[in-house]
Amino acid sequence: MKKLINYILSLIIIGFAACTPKTTINQEEAGSVITEYLVANPEYKTTRFDFGEIKFSSKNDKLDLAKYKILESKGMVSLALKEASKKFLSKDSSFVYQITLTEKASPLVLKQDEDKATVKVVEYVLSDEKPVDFSQVNSSTAKVTVSLKKVNTDFAPFDKDGSENSNFITKTYKLKLSKDEGWKVQK
Structure with missing residues (x-):
């Protein structure tokens, strides 16, 4: 009888030990x-x-028009010339284009108004080269610093703050241990 009780108690202890979440990462x-x-x-x-x-304008907006034409060649927009006019006794001409977003651009368009859209110009993905740097604060929280590399989208030439000081960013996330879900990023 004593052996049976010890056997049952040891099974219960092993069962509880197996159910507790892992507290180290x-x-x-x-x-x-x-x-x-x-x-x-x-x-x-x-x-x-x-x-x-x-x-x-053929003089002042030549670079902007070239950006749109590159997007058209990639299938992101369609350009339709509506009007072309040359100013009298001038080398400058003006062009009016109807620019339409295509279906191919939809994954990069976040919000769309009548004549403006919010588009992704850079996506950040986890870098393979730099390892994850982490420190475990206590048994249920950890701080993780990662390097995210910059991946330009087709709309990158339209970035008004397109300074290319680096091709990556470092970001720190706080991880919290949940009893139900394990380690998760705390928002």
């Missing part, structure tokens, strides 16, 4: 938690993009 597990979080909540940079009926 290593570099690989922290990286996979951050990767899972970035899939659900991607990091990106946006800008406002003009479309619709736009007038271009």
Whole structure:
């Protein structure tokens, strides 16, 4: 009888030990938690993009028109020339284009108004080169610093603050241990 009670007690203790969540985290597990979080909540940079009926001057807006034509060659927008006029005794001409977003641009368009759209110009993805740097604060929280590399989208030339000081950013996330879900990024 005593052996039976000891056997049952040992099974109960082993069962409780198996059900308790793991309170330590290593570099690989922290990286996979951050990767899972970035899939659900991607990091990106946006800008406002003009479309619709736009007038271009052949002198002053040559670079802007070239940006739109590159987008057209990639299938992101369609350009339709509505009007072309040459100023009298001038080398400058003006063009009016109807610019329309195509279906191919939809994954990069976040918000769309009548003649402006908020588009992704840069997406940040977890860098493979720099390892995940983490420190476990206590048994249920950890701080993880990762390097996110910059991936330009087709709309990157329209970024008004397109300074290319670096091709990555570092970001720190706080991980919290949940009894039900394990390690998760705390928002």
